[in-house]
């Protein structure tokens with residue numbers, strides 16, 4: 001197989017990061033029906049999927065010269081009518097400055113590491129991995145959603161998640177145990193890019209190599225991608241698993257999310273992180 005590491009080794013990191021961003025943006029272009037520039041980025045909305053956080057957000061592409069209160073006020077206006085608030089920073093240094101303030105307001109913070117596959121995975125035990133229908137791993141999707149969002153109703157999100165995934169040509173791989181799926185991975189692609197969007201192993205089966213086997217199977221199932229991406233929590237453990245399988249850091253972003261139902265607080269006065277105008 002002609003390996004994509006050859007292309008990566010000569011490409012400066014900046015260009016790989018911009019390809020990761022272009023891939024992220026292509027999904028937004030396909031799913032969002034309203035893309036409005038604002039002073040420091042773009043407001044992205046998908047009016048058909050109002051509860052889909054990823055596609056209804058304020059994107060910050062340049063360091064915003066504003067206080068956290070002004071930023072939250074702007075998000076309140078831009079995302080009016082939605083139950084959540086989401087602000088995504090492409091500029092990580094600026095986001096880290098705001099982070100303590102958002103945490104104090106009860107927002108969830110996720111620092112994401114975009115990783116590109118560059119070297120072949122080492123050999124490992126093969127598990128029987130099969131391609132299945134999107135709905136075949138419904139119970140695992142519910143379980144994952146409960147882990148991440150214990151207070152959110154997955155039933156309400158499922159039809160939107162399914163429709164978006166099928167619009168994006170998602171393929172689902174799964175591992176069974178006693179005829180029941182206990183792990184899955186989801187892959188989306190276009191002509192040049194492939195992304196392993198999701199990797200999940202049921203909690204009762206973790207630590208036994210299934211996550212590694214699932215991810216390896218997803219890599220093997222994507223042999224002709226120019227860029228193969230996976231996005232990890234930059235502060236979590238799975239990025240080490242992905243690194244062992246040949247993924248390398250390409251780009252970092254930060255998401256701030258106020259879940260529906262989170263009490264709205266205002267930033268405390270003197271300590272609130274502000275930036276001189």
Ligand SMILES: CC(C)(COP(=O)(O)OP(=O)(O)OC[C@H]1O[C@@H](n2cnc3c(N)ncnc32)[C@H](O)[C@@H]1OP(=O)(O)O)[C@@H](O)C(=O)NCCC(=O)NCCS
Pocket residue numbers: 144198199200201202205206207208209210211212213231232233237238239240241
């Ligand atoms: C990440 C995940 C798929 C790993 O599955 P797994 O079957 O436990 O993985 P393996 O047994 O093949 O490998 C274990 C490695 O996975 C990583 N890992 C991440 N979370 C883990 C967890 N809760 N338990 C065990 N390993 C975990 C570690 O890197 C670990 O290696 P280490 O022992 O050196 O730290 C699984 O923990 C999971 O489904 N987590 C919740 C969903 C998730 O975070 N998915 C990744 C999105 S980026």
